[in-house]
Amino acid sequence: MxxxxxxxxxxxxxxxxxxxxxxxxxxxxxxxxxxxxxxxxxxxxxxxxxxxxxxxxxxxxxxxxxxxxxxxxxxxxxxxxxxxxxxxxxxxxxxxxxxxxxxxxxxxxxxxxxxxxxxxxxxxxxxxxxxxxxxxxxxxxxxxxxxxxxxxxxxxxxLGIRDIDGSADNLTRDELRTVVHEAGTMIPRRHQTMLLSILDLENVTVNDIMVPRQEIAGIDLDDDLETILAQIRSSQHTRVPVYKGDINNIIGILHLRNAARFLSKPEVTKAAIVQEAREPYFIPESTPLHTQLLNFQQHKRRIGIVVDEYGDVEGLATLEDILEEIVGEFTTDEAATHREIHPQDDGSYIIEGTTNIRDINKVLAWQLPTDGPKTLNGLILEHLEAFPDAPACLQLGAIRMEILQIKDNLITSARCWQSARRARALG
Incomplete structure (x- = not known):
């Protein structure tokens, strides 16, 4: 055929x-x-x-x-x-x-x-x-x-394979991070940074970005009235906490826009200041940033007092602090942004001991560990496992540190630089 x-x-x-x-x-x-x-x-x-x-x-x-x-x-x-x-x-x-x-x-x-x-x-x-x-x-x-x-x-x-539906093809957070990294020129570099920062919000808590309690510029009602008024008139902050005697005894948050109501009166009293202060809003120190961002929105607040498990004040966090984690610093004053990090002519940096480690990593593009102590002082003490009797040197990964000044059981400053061998390897 x-x-x-x-x-x-x-x-x-x-x-x-x-x-x-x-x-x-x-x-x-x-x-x-x-x-x-x-x-x-x-x-x-x-x-x-x-x-x-x-x-x-x-x-x-x-x-x-x-x-x-x-x-x-x-x-x-x-x-x-x-x-x-x-x-x-x-x-x-x-x-x-x-x-x-x-x-x-x-x-x-x-x-x-x-x-x-x-x-x-x-x-x-x-x-x-x-x-x-x-x-x-x-x-x-x-x-x-x-x-x-x-x-x-x-x-x-x-063989143990039961789900053959092709619709359930979802990305994990790490996979989405890879997609953003590999987008190349399709997504501008700054937009990539913002997207990655949003993904990181869940891994960062408010105590990572808060202003430490020793740096809080608040109004102490135990001060005399003239000192309080001078502080209000010269304050660089829009909202300041009002407390009595100790920062743990916070009475409220004063919006300086409302200060005009009592400053214009002939007789200004501490009671008038307290009356204009809004009740404080407290935040647990372990709250993730993505949760706190929603909490700020829900409670119509822009500032919160960070407390530990015992109710003691640890610091202060604002809506702007969280937004800066996403879009970067708002301020254009470089001296204000990097006031705790002082570059030297030899390529090293003198860094104050109270500087937040995450700020150091962001400013200098270093990779100091952030899963433990929050400040440079705490990181050095954890590594030394004892308080140094005199200035000492140490190395953490690619970063070498020289303790310069110790005061009141606090490392107040240290010289830090990236070791040349590790720097060449990274480059």
């Missing part, structure tokens, strides 16, 4: 089958390689091709089933036709062997490697047009696809 079929028709049919094999192979790679998040964005924007591809990818088992059914069918049919052609030219003995070898090479080059490589590089150019044919093919061969998938999914369940 094969002798009745024209040789030209067989060759044409073989060429068509090789092209169909290339179509199915490239479709499989293109569908599996396409960027799911760009696809979802385009589908949400109303692009019909993206919606069609998204529908097919919602059940990858059915998609792969129809592709492989088509691919195996055309490959097997191509092998049969190639064998008939080879027998025609080379006889019954050597014809099948020659057909197998020749067709393997042709399929490998023209129907596998080349189309799959192209689809991997340009998945959208393959997946979108291929979906036009694959969707009706899936409906046409659905009973056969369903049967094959039922057997295949049963075997997968024996």
């Amino acid at each position: 094969s002798d009745d079929i024209p040789l030209g028709l067989l060759l044409t049919l073989l060429l068509v089958l090789i092209c169909l094999s290339a179509f199915f192979s490239s479709s499989e790679t293109g569908m599996m390689s396409i960027n799911r998040y760009r696809l979802s964005h385009q589908a949400n924007s109303g692009e019909r091709a993206a919606k069609r591809v998204l529908r097919l990818l919602s059940r990858p088992d059915r998609l792969i089933g129809v592709i492989l059914i088509g691919n195996n069918f055309v490959n097997n049919l191509a092998a049969s036709i190639a064998t008939i052609i080879a027998i025609h030219f080379f006889g019954d003995v050597s014809g099948p062997a020659i057909a197998t070898a020749a067709l393997t090479i042709v399929i490998l080059i023209f129907a596998e490697v080349t189309p799959k490589t192209f689809a991997a590089v340009k998945p959208e150019r393959i997946a979108y047009p291929a979906s036009v044919a694959l969707e009706p093919l899936l409906k046409l061969f659905y009973p056969f696809v369903w049967l094959v998938n039922a057997i295949s999914n049963g075997l997968l369940r024996l």
